Amino acid sequence: MSCLIDTLLGDITRVAADAIVNAANCSLLGGGGVDGAIHAAAGPGLLAECRTLNGCETGQAKLTRGYDLPARYVIHTPGPIWRGGVCREAELLASCYRSCMALAGRYGCKSVAFPSISTGVYRFPLEQAAPIAVATVRDCLAAGSCVEHVTFVCFSQPVKDAYDRALGAC
Numbered sequence: 001m002s003c004l005i006d007t008l009l010g011d012i013t014r015v016a017a018d019a020i021v022n023a024a025n026c027s028l029l030g031g032g033g034v035d036g037a038i039h040a041a042a043g044p045g046l047l048a049e050c051r052t053l054n055g056c057e058t059g060q061a062k063l064t065r066g067y068d069l070p071a072r073y074v075i076h077t078p079g080p081i082w083r084g085g086v087c088r089e090a091e092l093l094a095s096c097y098r099s100c101m102a103l104a105g106r107y108g109c110k111s112v113a114f115p116s117i118s119t120g121v122y123r124f125p126l127e128q129a130a131p132i133a134v135a136t137v138r139d140c141l142a143a144g145s146c147v148e149h150v151t152f153v154c155f156s157q158p159v160k161d162a163y164d165r166a167l168g169a170c
């Protein structure tokens, strides 16, 4: 099976992947950053479905339909809030990517687009987060996921540079 990981500078709400990932909070009831952008673009049906999910733990993931988005599904995952690196942040961030890849596989998604989870309001250092994201997705693909194409959708050039460096380095 051919697999591809790439990066894209842009807005994840415009990406027509089988699933896009939302860097959510544990309530799953919307927030700022990419979460707010996804809810705004998807329309009120997304929030209505999220209300039925009873939230989500950090490092886990839950799936909804994509509503008005070009993506078929949204996979919501609350990333860890950075607390200096001593509260299992790295492990929890890897768990986000693993949980999303597992859920995408279970729903038959061939293409998945990720934002840079936890590196905005949650303040996980980008230079540490990008290699964790890349290595975890690579491990999932190597373990035989049915996902074939993963895109890291980067909202600014420094974010894209960090993911490109991580892709080149490991």
Ligand code: ADP
Pocket (backbone or CB within 6 Å): 010, 011, 012, 013, 023, 024, 032, 033, 034, 035, 037, 038, 079, 115, 116, 117, 118, 119, 120, 121, 122, 123, 153, 154, 155, 156, 159
């Ligand atoms: P977190 O709370 O997990 O840190 P944020 O939404 O604050 O989540 O930030 C995560 C990343 O998503 C940041 O790099 C931010 O710039 C980026 N981002 C914000 N809006 C979008 C968007 N529409 N598409 C892709 N990435 C986005």
